[in-house]
Amino acid sequence: MGNKISRKTDENNCRTSDMDQKAEAKMGNTISQQSDQPKRPPLQLASEPATEKVIEAIIEANDSNVLLNVLKSENLTFSEKTGVMWGLHYCFDRTKLTWRDMFWIEDQLEEGGHLNVVQYLRFIHYNVSSxxxxxxxxxxxxxxxxxxxxxxxxxxxxxxxxxxxxxxxxxxxxxxxxxxxxxxxxxxxxxxxxxxxxxxxxxxxxxxxxxxxxxxxxxxxxxxxxxxxxxxxxxxxxxxxxxxxxxxxxxxxxxxxxxxxxxxxxxxxxxxxxxxxxxxxxxxxxxxxxxxxxxxxxxxx
Ligand SMILES: [Zn+2]
Ligand SMILES: [Zn+2]
Ligand SMILES: [Zn+2]
Incomplete structure (x- = not known):
């Protein structure tokens, strides 16, 4: 049992480090692509400590409900939410969220009346898919x-x-x-x-x-x-x-x-x-x- 757990942990560690490398490579691509598209909004909001913390919590939770709750939260301003959305986009591979999860989140936000947030999320999706x-x-x-x-x-x-x-x-x-x-x-x-x-x-x-x-x-x-x-x-x-x-x-x-x-x-x-x-x-x-x-x-x- 112990072996099994540690093997699983090892597997997870391997997978995580492998994914980190892939994510880094992908992020490198995304950032280099970004330099070709100067119109894209700057990243400074995502690098603010509070926003960064939220992004890390979402990645750690590996659950689309957590991201949904953040985007619905009344404790964050709209500007902070846009920072989370852009920040998360640039490390999307680390979240293990799929596009299907993102569409589900869009539907939930729309049904819940969070219209500015869902429109902004769509704006990001529209911008990133060339x-x-x-x-x-x-x-x-x-x-x-x-x-x-x-x-x-x-x-x-x-x-x-x-x-x-x-x-x-x-x-x-x-x-x-x-x-x-x-x-x-x-x-x-x-x-x-x-x-x-x-x-x-x-x-x-x-x-x-x-x-x-x-x-x-x-x-x-x-x-x-x-x-x-x-x-x-x-x-x-x-x-x-x-x-x-x-x-x-x-x-x-x-x-x-x-x-x-x-x-x-x-x-x-x-x-x-x-x-x-x-x-x-x-x-x-x-x-x-x-x-x-x-x-x-x-x-x-
Ligand atoms: Zn008139
Ligand atoms: Zn008119
Ligand atoms: Zn007229």
Whole structure:
């Protein structure tokens, strides 16, 4: 029995020292890879004594529950947790944790509502897997561009619909054909011109409807080919709440493009005038409110 235990200990020692060598070699690789990728966050947080201690405790415990509890803990700040996550990544081989364990931890964090932590963990996973990153970046770009195109199509539809309503009101009111509401298009002066513009509005709405459904099909194909990597998981989680797009980055982006977020009207926070599923979102170049403002500014020049 004693022999058996000591043999096991010896085996363990051998395995540990062997693994340490492998881990060192791998860490060397990772660090040399890191020097080729200057964008990766620095390691200073992981080298802080408190964080280092936590990392060592996780490695020693060899149990995914311990890492999960650390990441859920209220005793550590978010910054300390990011330090633990990066630090652990650079010596991942020493933990004996598998990728399956990490996915389980991600699921547990998400279910427990630790959304910032799980998104950060996915950010690390996304950054460290170069092959996955390549495919995921391509899919992510296409999905984001697709999302913008959906908003453009819907906002253009609203624009055309508003102009159509204005034309209809002009037709119903006695001549001369003065608009009763603000329109983003040039005002027609005769009944035949109004009718002509109404026809072109109807034609454009028909085209936009066709383009919308074709685009939804393309978007579906992009999302179904994307796979289920860290970036896709993060993308899906972000979109689970209705207000996901109102985070400071997206609002800043809309402000930067001089969209409605740069004015105190709250257009992006409300439902837009559409029956489509995608009622809310930031401005594109087709936003009716932005288009009208641009036209008025041109007139005032
Ligand atoms: Zn607006
Ligand atoms: Zn706008
Ligand atoms: Zn906006």
């Amino acid at each position: 092959l996955e990153t390549y495919w995921e970046t391509e899919s992510m770009e296409k999905a984001i561009e697709g999302d913008i195109k959906t908003r453009w199509l819907i906002q253009r539809e609203i624009c055309v619909n508003q102009h159509k309503q204005s034309l209809q009101q002009q037709l119903d009111s006695p001549p001369p054909y003065h608009s009763t509401r603000q329109s983003s298009q040039a005002e027609p002066s005769s009944k035949s011109e109004v009718t002509q513009q109404l026809d072109s509005c109807n034609q454009e709405l028909k085209n936009l409807n066709k383009l919308y459904w074709e685009h939804q099909n393309t978007l579906h194909q992009i999302l179904s080919k994307w796979g289920n990597g860290a970036a896709r998981q993060a993308y899906d989680l972000l979109r689970k709440t209705d207000d996901w797009y109102l985070n400071k980055w997206h609002v800043q982006d809309c402000k930067g493009r001089k969209g409605c977020c740069s004015r105190p009207y709250g257009c992006c926070e409300r439902n837009r005038e559409t029956e489509r599923h995608e009622k809310r979102g930031h401005c594109t170049s087709a936003c009716p409110c932005c288009v009208k403002l641009k036209i008025y500014q041109e007139i005032l020049k």
